[in-house]
Amino acid sequence: MNINLIFQIGGIGLLVAILHTVLKQAGKQEQAELVTLAGVVVVLWMVIQAISQLFQLVRATFQLY
Amino acid sequence: MMSPSAAGALLVLAGCAALGNQAALWYGRRPRDLAHCQACLQVLLTEIDYGLTPLDEALQRAAAAAPGPAAAVFRMAGEDLARTPGRPPRQAWSQAWRRAAPELALSAADLEILLALGPSLGASDRHHQQRHILLCSRRLAAAETDARAAAQRYLRLYRYLGVIAGGLLAVLLA
Numbered sequence: 001m002n003i004n005l006i007f008q009i010g011g012i013g014l015l016v017a018i019l020h021t022v023l024k025q026a027g028k029q030e031q032a033e034l035v036t037l038a039g040v041v042v043v044l045w046m047v048i049q050a051i052s053q054l055f056q057l058v059r060a061t062f063q064l065y
Numbered sequence: 066m067m068s069p070s071a072a073g074a075l076l077v078l079a080g081c082a083a084l085g086n087q088a089a090l091w092y093g094r095r096p097r098d099l100a101h102c103q104a105c106l107q108v109l110l111t112e113i114d115y116g117l118t119p120l121d122e123a124l125q126r127a128a129a130a131a132p133g134p135a136a137a138v139f140r141m142a143g144e145d146l147a148r149t150p151g152r153p154p155r156q157a158w159s160q161a162w163r164r165a166a167p168e169l170a171l172s173a174a175d176l177e178i179l180l181a182l183g184p185s186l187g188a189s190d191r192h193h194q195q196r197h198i199l200l201c202s203r204r205l206a207a208a209e210t211d212a213r214a215a216a217q218r219y220l221r222l223y224r225y226l227g228v229i230a231g232g233l234l235a236v237l238l239a
Contacts, residue, residue: 004239011236019229026222042237 074235085227094170101131121146154187
């Protein structure tokens with residue numbers, strides 16, 4: 001299991017949260033929401049890739065379709 | 066010994082932080098440039114109103130009132146007028162500001178305020194010029210107040226943005 005992925009996701013989450021707070025305090029509410037959304041999309045993309053690798057491993061192990 | 070990936074991450078972070086700092090500097094320099102413009106306009110007003118100094122000389126004396134690129138524009142305009150006596154003052158004025166615009170931390174609106182002064186310089190009596198210079202000065206003072214408020218909001222924001230964006234990139238590329 002690639003432990004780096006967990007740290008990457010954690011790091012992105014932390015930095016996005018800080019960025020959200022900084023932008024909100026500067027009065028840029030919309031930009032703060034956009035940054036959070038972008039962070040969620042990036043992390044989702046990373047997770048989907050990991051899930052895809054899992055499915056391929058399962059398929060190869062059990063020789064499914 | 067630092068690993069290449071750590072060194073790369075550090076470089077990305079430093080680069081983004083520098084970019085953020087560069088953007089923040091513009092907000093920091095704008096109130097200063099506006100204050101220098103006002104100082105030079107004050108001296109120009111005194112020279113025109115009380116000293117009855119010729120415009121080219123008045124502009125060059127006004128340039129001595131403040132340091133920095135904003136004051137250098139007054140000097141440029143004054144020297145231009147001294148070099149080409151038949152030239153309309155508004156042309157020398159607008160050309161000097163347009164040439165110096167990339168080096169100044171002034172917004173398009175600030176530049177418009179200064180360019181609007183050009184047509185009245187050297188083209189009417191001293192009372193008329195005095196009123197226009199005072200009007201320009203007051204508009205610049207209002208712009209300076211806005212610029213200070215904007216600097217307070219955006220100076221730290223862009224610095225933090227630079228560092229955080231650098232961190233995000235470093236994490237994503239790791």
